[in-house]
Amino acid sequence: MQRSITALLLTLKTLVALARQRAWEPLLVWFSVATACAGLTAVALINDNASQSISKPPALAFHYVVSAKQQSQPPTQHDYALLRRAGFTQLAAFVQFDTYVKEATETVPISVIAFDSTALPPGLSPAAGLADASGYAPAGMNPHLAARLSNATSVEVKLPHNQWQHFAAVMHSAVPDNTVVIDIAQFYASDRSLNGYPLSGMAWIGKMNKAKREALNTALPSHLTLTEQFSELDQGSVPDSFKLNLWAMGMLMALVCLFIIINALHLMYRARLATLIRLRQLGVSANYITLSLLLEMLLLTGLASAAGVILGFQISHWVSPALSQTFSSLFNAAYQNQSQSLVIWFLPAWLISALAVALVAMIPLRKLKASLQLRRAPTPVYVRGLLPIAVVLWILSGLIFLLIPTTTGALTGIATVLLAGCTLMAVFLPALLAVCSRVIPARWPVWHWSFHSAVALSLRTRLAACAFFIALTANVGMNVMVDSFRQATESWLSQRLFAQAYLYTAAPQEAIKQAPEGLTLIPRYAAAGTINNAKVEVRSFPTEAQFQKSLLTDSTILHPWRKFIEHTGLFVSQQTAYRLNLKTGQTVQLSFAGETQKDYTVIGIYPDYGNPASQVLLPPDQVSERGEINGAIAIMGQQMSQADIQQWANTLDASAKLYDTDNIMALSLAEFDRTFVITDALNVVTLLVAALSFLMSVALLSLDTRPQLSLLRALGVRSLAIRFGLLGQYLLILVFCTLMAIPAGILLSWLLVDRVNRYAFYWTYPLVIDPIVMVQSAAISIGLLMVLLSLPVGKLSSKINTREAMNVD
Incomplete structure (x- = not known):
């Protein structure tokens, strides 16, 4: 037992020393876990805040309203008194209209509700009470509206007949956002009367059970009706689409981060291999080495998940002003950044991160354990076995779409399609590169070597290529989908806006x-x-x-x-x-x-x-x-x-x-673009993470290709030619990945429009395939990766290493 503990401690100390010597490798794992945690935490917080903002209307929001069946017969003061005397004391008469408040040199559009404050329950009467010291009558407003105004103590509201009136601002969370609540007596002051400005209705304040609803319907005068204002349908498909897009992009970013972690672990274990072999020769069991590496990963994920949660909270706080404006103008709701405890997010984030890292670490750990065997046989790379898997995945995705016509089924089918696409790419990428390598004549030795080396490189960078394939497929799919939606919206608006x-x-x-x-x-x-x-x-x-x-x-x-x-x-x-x-x-x-x-x-x-x-x-x-x-x-x-x-x-x-008409069109398209800003940002982050994954694979392979490069230099090939040859093979791999990702992206956009939208929101739109959009996505993605890949290529040593040149297999 003592010997086992000593061996384990020796291994842990060795890993700490290796981490200090090459700190950037464990830091890369830390960065990937932190990025994934930050993205998912921010998405979870934003969606949670959005759900609470939309699904839980304020206390003064109308759940049930008694209103007129015909506009020519509005509710009267007599109707109101009759219903109150009948025992329906939760009814409160109101007048509602849209207007403006003065804000510095401009006006801000709001809604004004003039309530019968005497009918509201205690604590829900923000506009009740006497005038303040300045003589202004009170007006209730939501704290989020007050935060957007420069003067939070008083507000100047434009009332009918072009009258501007000052009110003393009273902060009250029961008031809906973008709304000012005043007393109905203040509204009917001056020359306004019930004849010119009839009641808008009578709101039922609080919950209403079935018995009360039936009794009220029976007691209503014939010209009035009871309508329900809030229901599951009223929450809207646009907020659901907003949250679905965030979750999809957040999960995609986390998936690509897992690819980075795998590549980073491969790189780290490859760099440590010589030291770990020495430990095996000293008698340390391979199981102890594996256990020590897992403990190291648990420590890294603990630190990274904590940092990711903190960063996710900060990101959600940073985007709150923009989201508040979007929700206010687009969804007619107040986006409220709920105060939540950091502590309760740490443990789930660490557990999920630790489980994910432990699972993805199995692949490099298994290879490392095989490398640590004192006697081992070479393990060939099998590619043909992936083709049946790809066929099975494609058949499975088709069955899912046919047999499970729901949103969950559509999303599951899309995930299966992406996996099938990755598998097909892993099968055909080496074959396509092999065909290209045969075209290059031997009289071009550097390019001949570069293209043949690209075949072997594609087998060694399959995970990184899959990460790039998924990221680019999502990028093309989202861009085609959003561009189609924008064109459909613009065409629809230009046709429906028939008036001057x-x-x-x-x-x-x-x-x-x-x-x-x-x-x-x-x-x-x-x-x-x-x-x-x-x-x-x-x-x-x-x-x-x-x-x-x-x-x-x-x-x-x-x-x-x-x-x-x-x-x-x-x-x-x-x-x-x-x-x-x-x-x-x-x-x-x-x-x-x-x-x-x-x-x-x-x-x-x-x-x-x-x-x-x-x-x-x-x-x-x-x-x-x-x-x-x-x-x-x-x-x-x-x-x-x-x-x-x-x-x-x-x-x-x-x-x-x-x-x-032109103004409405411009405002509508501006709101459209603002809705997809966060999705676009997550899309860019996903591409950056995929680029980093590819960069790590190249850095890992550079350790194995040093003997080949030294041999080329010894044969007289110039360093610049070698660098161009390396960049050429990277570019070739990226181009073939892109050529396979573009049709996959088009398929993804069609599935999102025709399946996910259909089942989740009950509407679809024509898919517009614009070559410019796809070429732009592909060019930006390839350009970004080539810039990053040029960094390790530029740092290649131009000196000849004779020992490495002699060790080429």
Whole structure:
């Protein structure tokens, strides 16, 4: 026992001395583990914060709202008093409108909710109370909104009739982000009344069980209805897409980091091989050496995972401002950076890292253990056995896509496709290089040697080549997917934005009444309905011929617009068609709240990118009396200039905001680009990590190729020619990897669009294969690796080592 402990301690001391002598090798392992932990920790934190920000609305967010069935009959003060006296004391009347707050020299768009503060429970009345010392009435706001304003003590809000009013800011977490809550009495001060500004509705504050919901529905006046504002569907597919992209890229980065760890361990063990053989000759068991190396890895992963968790927390903190802006503008939610303890993240990070490193270390440790045998036979490299494995993986991926039509099945199938691609690349890369080596004539000795050496090099760098293949496949796939999505979105917007300008206002009816001669306002109405007993949003769409071409559908029905105008046909969104398994020509039953069902024919399916809701389109005369104006009002004014339209819009209420079509297009595409910024960053990091993996393989092989290079120098080959020969074989390997990664990337993008999007978000879009996008991805990837690979090539010694030259096999 004492002898075993002594042998183990001797081995550990030797490893410590070797680590000090060549510190960069264990540091590389430390860096890889820390990078993987940092990326996954940051992704986990960001997604956790995003989930809490979206799935848990603030206490004052509306879960259930009593609102008007028809806009012409809004809730009244009498209705409110009647329901409160009936025992529904959790109802709070409110008026909601969009407006601005002053911020330095600009205005910030917000939403204002004027609540009946006396009806709110204690602790949920941020706007209740007396005026402060300055005489300003209180206004509640979320701390995240206050943090974005320069003055956190008071806020100046633009109220209807172009009145700017100061309020004393009261921080309250119950208030939704980008929202200011004031008392309803403050809103109806001055010349505003219920006649000109009716109640928007009555919000149910708190939870509502089934019994209360049924009782309230029974007690409601005939012109009012109870609607649910938050549901699983309302959380949206865009936030889910945001989180899915982050997880996919984070896992991909961690996978490539594992390739780096394998190569780094190969390099480290190869450099230590002579010393470890001496330990074996001194009688130290190979098991003790393996155990010591594993203990070293556990120590490194412990230190690296701790550093990675700290860095991941810092990264999530750094990107919080940008994410807050994106969530606020794109998802209408507040991204909140939740305070979490570092300690509870350390242990899971270390356990996962230690398990992953221990598993990937088995490959180099097994080779090292074979090298430490005092008597060993040479182990040939087998490549042909990989071909059946690749075939099995391709068949398995096809079966997964056919038999498991879910998001999980699609992601599992994609992982299987990537593994099958790596296996095929490992099979065909040496064969393709061998064909190229036969083309080079012997009268070019350096290039003849370089291309033949590339064949052997491809067998020794398979793991690094796989890392580069996966990274480049993901890069090409994501770039093609995002470029296709952007082009589809741009084409869809340019077709749907048929008007000259669009008006956003909280008082649409007043704007329509005040429209001057020569200006046509086209509102879009929205109402709640059901199709085949499934909830849908019914939207209006103009029936005039000039607007029909702006609705892109896949209709194969004869005269679809005639059926639409005659109230016998409807258009359904792609999301609705996928969720309810609807096809063009199918008959469905549609009903509005409190009405009987009516049969309609599905006359077309239209794209509605990014919208999580199920939606159908009907003519305006079928929706206007059952719903209310929703969204922007289209403005057609052929006889008026944009400046004249803007001048008219300035005379409207405080919430009115006019956007021309080009402005909406630019803002939409800017939000689109901002959504994929983090994904692009993770994509770049993955490529860098893959480049580092390839660099480590080259550094490892340089230890074995020294005798060959010394022999070439002894034969009179110039050092510069040798360097060009080495770079040539590296470039050849990268080019062939790229040629195989590009079709794999196209396949990956198709799977992401046609399978993952289809099952996860219920919408797809056309795949656009732009050669420029693929060439750009390939050129950047190859250029990056060649720059890094030129570093060890440039450091090659130009001196002749006679001993090494004589030891060439």
